[in-house]
Amino acid sequence: MKGSTLPVEKNIHETVIDFFKKGLDKKCFEAVILPKRVPSGDSFAYLLIKNESILEGTSALPPVIPVQGAKAISNLTRLGNAKEKILAIMHPCEIRATIELFKLKQAYLDNLIFLSFDCPGVLPLADYLENPEKNDQIYQQAFQKWEGKNMRPVCQICTEFSASASDLHIGLLGTDKGKFFLIPVSPEGEAILDSLDLKRDDSLDSWETEVKKLKKEKEDKRKEAHRVQKTEVKGPDKLSETFSKCINCHNCMRVCPVCYCRQCYFDSDAFKLPSENFIKRAEKRGSLRLPADTMLFHLGRMSHMILSCVSCGTCEDACPMSIPVAQIFSMVADDAQQLFDYKPGLNREEPLPNVVYQEEELQEVEKAYSETYSKAEEKNV
Amino acid sequence: MSKDFTPKIIYFMCGWCGTGGAESASAYHLYYPENVLPFRVNCTGSLSPVHILRSLIEGADGVLISGCHPGDCHYEDGNFRARRRVGTIKSILGSLGLGEERVWFRYVAHGEGKRFVDTATEFNDHLKKIGPNPLKERSDT
Numbered sequence: 288m289k290g291s292t293l294p295v296e297k298n299i300h301e302t303v304i305d306f307f308k309k310g311l312d313k314k315c316f317e318a319v320i321l322p323k324r325v326p327s328g329d330s331f332a333y334l335l336i337k338n339e340s341i342l343e344g345t346s347a348l349p350p351v352i353p354v355q356g357a358k359a360i361s362n363l364t365r366l367g368n369a370k371e372k373i374l375a376i377m378h379p380c381e382i383r384a385t386i387e388l389f390k391l392k393q394a395y396l397d398n399l400i401f402l403s404f405d406c407p408g409v410l411p412l413a414d415y416l417e418n419p420e421k422n423d424q425i426y427q428q429a430f431q432k433w434e435g436k437n438m439r440p441v442c443q444i445c446t447e448f449s450a451s452a453s454d455l456h457i458g459l460l461g462t463d464k465g466k467f468f469l470i471p472v473s474p475e476g477e478a479i480l481d482s483l484d485l486k487r488d489d490s491l492d493s494w495e496t497e498v499k500k501l502k503k504e505k506e507d508k509r510k511e512a513h514r515v516q517k518t519e520v521k522g523p524d525k526l527s528e529t530f531s532k533c534i535n536c537h538n539c540m541r542v543c544p545v546c547y548c549r550q551c552y553f554d555s556d557a558f559k560l561p562s563e564n565f566i567k568r569a570e571k572r573g574s575l576r577l578p579a580d581t582m583l584f585h586l587g588r589m590s591h592m593i594l595s596c597v598s599c600g601t602c603e604d605a606c607p608m609s610i611p612v613a614q615i616f617s618m619v620a621d622d623a624q625q626l627f628d629y630k631p632g633l634n635r636e637e638p639l640p641n642v643v644y645q646e647e648e649l650q651e652v653e654k655a656y657s658e659t660y661s662k663a664e665e666k667n668v
Numbered sequence: 669m670s671k672d673f674t675p676k677i678i679y680f681m682c683g684w685c686g687t688g689g690a691e692s693a694s695a696y697h698l699y700y701p702e703n704v705l706p707f708r709v710n711c712t713g714s715l716s717p718v719h720i721l722r723s724l725i726e727g728a729d730g731v732l733i734s735g736c737h738p739g740d741c742h743y744e745d746g747n748f749r750a751r752r753r754v755g756t757i758k759s760i761l762g763s764l765g766l767g768e769e770r771v772w773f774r775y776v777a778h779g780e781g782k783r784f785v786d787t788a789t790e791f792n793d794h795l796k797k798i799g800p801n802p803l804k805e806r807s808d809t
Contacts, residue, residue, distance in 0.1 A: 521765035523802045531808055552718060571727060574807040582809040583718070583725050586764075590717035590757055615764075623759040627752070640756075644748035646738055652755040654774045656783060 288495065290458065290470035291485040299430075299467055303347040303376070303457065306469070306483075310374060311339050315479045316400060317371035320359065322349040329419045330412075333359040335373070347376050348404060350426035351415045355601045356381030357544035361394040368397035374479075376402040378409065380445065380599035382452050383632025384544035387595040390639050393547045400475055403453035405460045405498070408435050408442025412604040430459060433501060441600035441613045444509035449498045451633050455479060461497035468494050513618040520615055529615070530585055532608040535578050539602035539612050540588055545595040545631075552591075553584045585612075589619060594640050595631045596620035675729035675795035677704045679788065680719070681776070682712045682746070685736035688778030696781045700788035704732075711735065713746025717757040720771060724761075725809050729801045732791050734776040734784070747775065769794070770801060 295302050307319050322331040323345040331349040333356060336342060356377040363369065377385070382401045388394040407429040414437075415422045425437050435443040442448075450456035454476035458468030471477040471487055480487050520529050537553070540546045558580060569575035596616050603613035624630065626649070627640035681687050687708050693700065709715050712735030720731050733754055735747040754773045762768040772791055776784045803809060 517763070517765075521763075523766060523806065526764055526766070527806055527808050552716075568726065569807075572805060572807045576808045580725075580809075582803075583722055586721050586725075586760065586766075587718040589760055590721060593760060594756065619760055619763045622763045623756050626755055626759050641749070641752060644745060644752055646748065649751050649755045652751055652758060652773055654772045654787075656774060656787070 288470070288491045289488050290468045290491050290494075291480055291487050292462075292466050292489045293469050293485075294466050295464065299457075299459070300347050302467070304342050304345065307342055307374070308339055309483055310479065313482060315372070315482050316374040318373045320356075320363075320373060320375035320377075321345050321347055329416050335363065348430075350410050350422060351412050352378060352381065352409050352599065352601060352604065353412060355384060355542065355544040355599060357384035357388050357394070358542075360385045360399065361388050361544075361547070364395040364399070365393060368395040369399060372398050372400065374400045374402060376404070378406050378599075379403045379447055379449065379451055379453070380406075380597050380632075381544075383447065383597040384599055386452050386632040386635055387545050387597065387639075388547060389635060391545070391547055391595070396635070400455065400479065401453040402455045402457065403450060404457035406442075406445070406448045407433055408438030408445065408448070409600075410437060411439050413609075433460065439600050439603065439613075440512070440611065441598050441603065441617055444505060444512045444617070445598065446502055446505045446509055447597075447633070448505070449502070452635070458491065458494040458498075460501065461493035461495075470494070509621075512614070513621060516611075516614055516618045520618075527582065529610060530582055532610055533581050533585070534608055535581060535584070536607060537584070538605040538607065540584075542601045542605040543588075543592065544599065544601065545592045545597070546588065548591075553580070553587060589616065593620050593623045594627065594629060596624075597632050673796060673800060674703050675792060675800070676727060677701070677730050677732060677788070677791060677795065678723045678728045679704050679706050679732040679734070680709055680712065680715055681706060681733075682735040682742075683708055683710045684742040685740060685778050686712070686734035686776050686784070689734065689776040689780050689784030692779050692781030693785045694781075698781055698785040700785045701792040703792065704788045711741065711743050711746035712750035713741070713743060713748075713753075715750060715753070717753055717760075720754075720757050724766070724770060724801060725803050727804045729804070730770040730772070730791060730795045732787065733771070733773045734787065737775040737777050740777065766803065767798075767801065769798060 293302055310316050319336050320333055323334045325332050330353045382403055385394055389396050410422050410426060450470060450472050454473040456470040456472050458470050468491055471480050520526050540551060565575055598617035600613040606612055629640045712733055723731050735750055741747045758768040758771055774787050
């Protein structure tokens with residue numbers, strides 16, 4: 288694999304912005320989407336930028352994900368493809384979620400070019416809000432050490448932190464401080480580098496080895512974390528205990544990029560029931576927690592979106608009660624996705640598991656039948 | 669486990685084959701446990717995983733799902749889709765330790781009265797062995 292090497296003059300961010308400016312000048316793309324610090328100074332928001340001068344003061348590598356980028360892209364293209372070429376820089380998980388939304392027909396990707404970067408993870412939103420300046424420094428250090436300290440728990444065990452579904456990728460691993468790699472992942476990415484006269488014949492071996500090494504480390508970490516997670520939440524008692532803090536705000540559902548339904552089933556009339564229903568349920572169990580159906584909401588939401596879950600961790604950031612939603616979902620998602628050998632967001636051509644089927648598959652789901660069952664029972668009697 | 673535990677079973681069956689199996693069973697005068705509650709759906713492919721979850725949380729000890737045999741679906745591929753969904757929900761229940769063995773999926777054709785009765789009986793005995801569903805007793809679900 289070959290790519291371009293860009294020299295870093297002041298910092299990575301400035302060089303990336305320069306690259307955007309050149310691209311806008313040469314009409315490689317007509318607009319860019321990237322995060323900018325909000326006026327209050329403690330958060331970031333995605334901006335669709337047409338005017339080059341606004342690129343000053345943006346942040347190509349933001350330390351938090353307040354709004355999942357897939358939501359921004361879906362907002363932009365829900366009614367059809369963008370008519371102009373737009374370059375969007377996002378964390379790898381945001382790009383993967385966008386691709387899932389594309390498969391769910393909630394976003395259209397023609398004319399969109401995605402730029403990803405080697406992501407060290409992001410900080411928990413609540414931590415960042417407490418002290419933005421200090422956390423900015425912590426985040427800068429994360430690019431040097433790549434050990435994931437202080438990052439969100441799901442980021443620490445993220446295995447798709449590098450180039451996966453994007454068109455262009457900024458390789459930060461395996462480089463010295465003076466430069467970074469610009470790696471074309473798709474033909475569109477190559478075309479952009481060509482039109483900017485960036486030669487793409489630099490060797491990426493050092494990047495590839497570093498990515499492979501870190502990926503291996505993180506895969507082991509992920510397995511171990513999921514194993515521990517299982518001991519903490521497995522079983523009705525432990526699971527109820529975990530979700531018992533839930534205040535039914537449904538924030539996790541609202542911020543989730545792949546929970547796209549305009550009317551959530553759990554907000555629908557199916558759950559608006561006459562009081563007799565609740566009284567009857569309370570009578571059966573002795574009591575009933577109100578508002579009811581908390582567990583059903585979480586498990587039901589899980590059953591709806593788990594095959595597309597990219598473990599981006601936005602749900603956990605949004606939870607006011609600090610329930611480890613994302614960690615539980617990522618654990619369940621890995622198991623469920625493995626059943627169909629499906630990795631969400633990596634390939635635009637790969638169909639969603641619930642859309643296709645094979646005639647010969649999942650024999651383990653069917654319960655095998657033996658003719659002799661009833662006869663055997665009779666004998667026992 | 670006390671021997672007189674009677675499990676509550678929700679039997680989702682498709683309107684073409686599963687219910688046909690029940691009909692055949694009655695024509696042959698075959699008996700299935702009375703604690704099985706038949707629930708007709710048009711096609712097992714139309715069954716949302718939430719129906720299965722809601723049954724398990726709101727009082728069922730087990731859920732049975734029966735549709736047409738592969739290739740027999742009235743809507744061509746509903747049973748294959750159902751199999752994928754049931755696979756997903758079983759995987760979720762398994763990962764969270766909520767009892768994936770409480771959900772069974774087995775094809776029953778229109779004429780297979782005996783297979784229908786056997787399935788219901790076998791599942792009933794299976795549930796008697798593993799005991800009541802702990803989720804239905806909880807008030808904080």
